[in-house]
Amino acid sequence: MKIGVIADDFTGASDIALTLSEGGMRVAQFNGIPSKPPPKVDAGVVALKSRTEPVQQAVAQSLEACRWLREQGAEQVIFKVCSTFDSTPSGNIGPVAEALANEVGETRVAICPTFPENGRLLFQGHLFVQGRLLNESGMQNHPLTPMTDPDIRRVLKAQTTWDVTHIPYATVSKGSEEIRTVLQGPKAMVIIDAISDVDLRAIAPALKGRRLIVGASGIALGLPENFEQTSTCPIFSGQKGQGVVLSGSCSRATRAQIKCYKEQAPSLGLIVDNLMADRYNLDALCDWVMAQEAPPLIYSSADPVDVESAQKTFGGENVARKIDDFFASLAQALAQRGIERLVVAGGETSGAVTRGLGLELLEIGPRIAAGVPAVSVPDLNLALALKSGNFGAEDFFQSALDILKGTE
Ligand SMILES: Nc1ncnc2c1ncn2[C@@H]1O[C@H](COP(=O)(O)OP(=O)(O)O)[C@@H](O)[C@H]1O
Numbered sequence: 001m002k003i004g005v006i007a008d009d010f011t012g013a014s015d016i017a018l019t020l021s022e023g024g025m026r027v028a029q030f031n032g033i034p035s036k037p038p039p040k041v042d043a044g045v046v047a048l049k050s051r052t053e054p055v056q057q058a059v060a061q062s063l064e065a066c067r068w069l070r071e072q073g074a075e076q077v078i079f080k081v082c083s084t085f086d087s088t089p090s091g092n093i094g095p096v097a098e099a100l101a102n103e104v105g106e107t108r109v110a111i112c113p114t115f116p117e118n119g120r121l122l123f124q125g126h127l128f129v130q131g132r133l134l135n136e137s138g139m140q141n142h143p144l145t146p147m148t149d150p151d152i153r154r155v156l157k158a159q160t161t162w163d164v165t166h167i168p169y170a171t172v173s174k175g176s177e178e179i180r181t182v183l184q185g186p187k188a189m190v191i192i193d194a195i196s197d198v199d200l201r202a203i204a205p206a207l208k209g210r211r212l213i214v215g216a217s218g219i220a221l222g223l224p225e226n227f228e229q230t231s232t233c234p235i236f237s238g239q240k241g242q243g244v245v246l247s248g249s250c251s252r253a254t255r256a257q258i259k260c261y262k263e264q265a266p267s268l269g270l271i272v273d274n275l276m277a278d279r280y281n282l283d284a285l286c287d288w289v290m291a292q293e294a295p296p297l298i299y300s301s302a303d304p305v306d307v308e309s310a311q312k313t314f315g316g317e318n319v320a321r322k323i324d325d326f327f328a329s330l331a332q333a334l335a336q337r338g339i340e341r342l343v344v345a346g347g348e349t350s351g352a353v354t355r356g357l358g359l360e361l362l363e364i365g366p367r368i369a370a371g372v373p374a375v376s377v378p379d380l381n382l383a384l385a386l387k388s389g390n391f392g393a394e395d396f397f398q399s400a401l402d403i404l405k406g407t408e
């Protein structure tokens, strides 16, 4: 293993796994540290659910993952964070980055939370999402990690005891050598502007030999070229059986995808009051899913006003935990009934679902949309799409279900 990635959520893990795989690396995604010896890969991505966990837990899990990846031979560690820098003022990005830097002996940590193909750009230290500042992009309403400040230098400074410095676009545009020189300074977290894939490809050679990098999947774009690669052969087996879409994401893009998919397939919107009171019967829901011809959609996704009202009534963490646990149990029950194609919208939701299914290893398949690969599970008739809330076009659910069928 050459590159070891610690991803702070599950959709983020498959996002960067796709980038590395498309860069020519053989990649495996692990849900936590696997109990069995890993396959031989160029890059291993450990998916955690550490974005929203208490800081100490996030740090401990990330360190454990880092040690395991280095034991597998990883020469470079990437801490994969969200391209919208999802975090709370107390962390977890700053504290985890510090702990990982101390672990691997890195004193100047390059940080680049961008993904230009999905419209996430960093300019003058400010994060833009699809042409809007981060705090006007919808992310200010996120149920767990509302992002209300677009200045990533300020956001990070609130989370770390280290100095935070910045490599502006004016330097990045001078190319790799200039970036490499600036990266040679004193101990600091160094936020790097990037507004296009060209910038990311210029940054990548300057990161050669660095032990720790923090970034969204864009940062991985040019990294495979810093290493010799052994294989370009993707490992994915499609499935043609019954499909279902589960969505706990309340993001703008997901809500548009739900609206679109509801016009063509059966759907069931879960009511939070009923969820909180355990009024749904899993067996009955599974019967309903398995009886549908077109893969049905089950969602808790709601708009910001309804999310706020549910959080006020039940408490934000309680409601999220209840919904995540519900999707985990539902996915488990559906897998027992033989579901073969599973599309999940939302990072936390995907984490809960893969945990519920007890999946340790995912094989990375073809791209469904920017940042979302099809994934399969060795020895199981199950193909999945784990979609970040904000990714994908309006017809994403149907495209995903089609691509999960595989090619033959
Ligand atoms: N109706 C709802 N009210 C409040 N919270 C919700 C509702 N539906 C889902 N959630 C919670 O919102 C969070 C959405 O996060 P996530 O799944 O990561 O989506 P995204 O990828 O869009 O951020 C989950 O923890 C989920 O349990």
Ligand SMILES: O=C(O)[C@@H](O)C(=O)COP(=O)(O)O
Pocket (backbone or CB within 6 Å): 009, 011, 012, 013, 015, 016, 081, 082, 083, 084, 115, 216, 217, 346, 347, 348, 371, 387, 388, 389, 390
């Ligand atoms: O970098 C990204 O935007 C994604 O890879 C990611 O981490 C998304 O997180 P969710 O929106 O919570 O799925």
